[in-house]
Amino acid sequence: MATLAHGTALDEVRAKLEAGERLDFDDGLTLMESDDVLALGELADLARRLRGGTDDVYFVQNLYxxxxxxxxxxxxxxxxxxxxKQEHAYTQTPDELVADALAQRELTGFTEIHMVNGENPHVGFDFYVETIGKLHDAMPDVHLKCYTASEIHHMTTLSGLSHEAVLRELRGAGLGSLPGGGAEVFADRVRRLIAPGKEHPDIWLETHRIAHALGIPTHCTMLYGHVETYEERIDHLLRLRSLQDETGGFLAFIPLAFHPENTVFERRGWKQSAGTDDLKVIAVSRLMLDNIPHVKAYWIMMGMPLAAVALHFGANDVQGTVVRETIFHAAGATTETEQKVSELVRFVRDAGRVPVQRDTLYSELRRWDG
Ligand code: SF4
Known part of the structure; x- marks a missing residue:
C-alpha cells in the first residue's frame, strides 16, 4: 500500500507539471522523500522539456x-x-594574479575567469577594485565572474560603502557577473551550525537583488549533504525561486555536494553524499526551480561520469573546463581539475546530448551536432 500511495503522490506532481501548474512546498517534500530516483529523473527531464529545454548541453571554457x-x-x-599566520596562507597581489592568469592563457584558451576567495580582513576594498581593473585591462575579452555575495558583503564592511556602491564600482572596473557561492542553506538553524560567522541569508539574497537591479547577472547555489533537512532544502529552493520571480537575474542554479574531508565534519564521521542523493537534488531542483533557465551538473564535485547521468535528471550544463580548482579539492574532491574541451564533448555526446560551448551569458560559441 505504501508503494501505491507513493506512486499516487508522484502522479499528482506529474499531473501538475503537465497542466503547467507550479509545484509547491508540499510537492517539493514529496519529491525529496521519494526513493524512486529513476522516476524523479524522468519527471525532471519531462519538466525541462515541457519548459522548452532541448538536447543542448552547455559548457564554458573557464579559468578558476x-x-x-x-x-x-x-x-x-x-x-x-x-x-x-598559518603556513599555507597566501594572498596574491593584483599584479601577481594577472601574471598568473596571462601565463595560463598561453597554455589554454578561456572566455571566463571564475574567482572566489576567502574574506581577507587584511586587504582594503581598493585591492578588489584594482584586481578587477587589472584583469579587465589585461584581458578585455574575458568575462569576469568574480566574488560571491558574501565577499561583496565583506567589501561593504571593509569600505563602509553600501552593497550597491560596491557593485557599481566593481562593475565600472570590469566585473561581469557574480558566481553563486555563499548561499549554503538559508535556514537560520543550518547557518548557525555550519557557518555562524557568515552574514544573514537575507543579506545574500539582497545582494543578488541589488546586482540584478543594476543589470549584473548572477548564479545561485545550495551546499547540501550536511546537517540540513529535506524541508530546509525545499525552503532554500523556494527562496531562490521567489527572488527569481522578482528579478529574473539568475542565470543558473548549481547544487553543490558537501565534501567533508579535512573539515570538522570528517572527524564527526560525516561521509560524502551518495550519488543517488546528488541525482535526487539535481532532479528536485529542476522540478522546483521552474524560472531559472539552467541547472548545472557540477562535475568537479560529482565526477564526470555521474554528471553525464545527471543530464538525464534535469541538468543541462556541465560548467566548464575549469583548469584549476582548489576549494573542493582541499575538501577531498578527487575529480580531475581540468576537463579538456574534447573530453567534455565526449561525455556529453555519450550521454546522448548535443555539446554546446557557450560564453558566460549563454550565447552559443560552437556546437557539436554532427
Ligand atoms: S567557505 Fe567560509 S571559511 Fe571558507 S573561504 Fe568561504 S567564507 Fe571563508
Missing amino acids: LNQTNVCRVKCKFCAFAATQ
Whole structure:
C-alpha cells in the first residue's frame, strides 16, 4: 500500500507539471522523500522539456582563480580557508594574479575567469577594485565572474560603502557577473551550525537583488549533504525561486555536494553524499526551480561520469573546463581539475546530448551536432 500511495503522490506532481501548474512546498517534500530516483529523473527531464529545454548541453571554457585563502569567517564545512599566520596562507597581489592568469592563457584558451576567495580582513576594498581593473585591462575579452555575495558583503564592511556602491564600482572596473557561492542553506538553524560567522541569508539574497537591479547577472547555489533537512532544502529552493520571480537575474542554479574531508565534519564521521542523493537534488531542483533557465551538473564535485547521468535528471550544463580548482579539492574532491574541451564533448555526446560551448551569458560559441 505504501508503494501505491507513493506512486499516487508522484502522479499528482506529474499531473501538475503537465497542466503547467507550479509545484509547491508540499510537492517539493514529496519529491525529496521519494526513493524512486529513476522516476524523479524522468519527471525532471519531462519538466525541462515541457519548459522548452532541448538536447543542448552547455559548457564554458573557464579559468578558476582564488587570489587569497585568508579568511575571517571559519565556516565549519571549509577546508580551504587559512588564517594569516598559518603556513599555507597566501594572498596574491593584483599584479601577481594577472601574471598568473596571462601565463595560463598561453597554455589554454578561456572566455571566463571564475574567482572566489576567502574574506581577507587584511586587504582594503581598493585591492578588489584594482584586481578587477587589472584583469579587465589585461584581458578585455574575458568575462569576469568574480566574488560571491558574501565577499561583496565583506567589501561593504571593509569600505563602509553600501552593497550597491560596491557593485557599481566593481562593475565600472570590469566585473561581469557574480558566481553563486555563499548561499549554503538559508535556514537560520543550518547557518548557525555550519557557518555562524557568515552574514544573514537575507543579506545574500539582497545582494543578488541589488546586482540584478543594476543589470549584473548572477548564479545561485545550495551546499547540501550536511546537517540540513529535506524541508530546509525545499525552503532554500523556494527562496531562490521567489527572488527569481522578482528579478529574473539568475542565470543558473548549481547544487553543490558537501565534501567533508579535512573539515570538522570528517572527524564527526560525516561521509560524502551518495550519488543517488546528488541525482535526487539535481532532479528536485529542476522540478522546483521552474524560472531559472539552467541547472548545472557540477562535475568537479560529482565526477564526470555521474554528471553525464545527471543530464538525464534535469541538468543541462556541465560548467566548464575549469583548469584549476582548489576549494573542493582541499575538501577531498578527487575529480580531475581540468576537463579538456574534447573530453567534455565526449561525455556529453555519450550521454546522448548535443555539446554546446557557450560564453558566460549563454550565447552559443560552437556546437557539436554532427
Ligand atoms: S567557505 Fe568561504 S567564507 Fe567560509 S571559511 Fe571558507 S573561504 Fe571563508
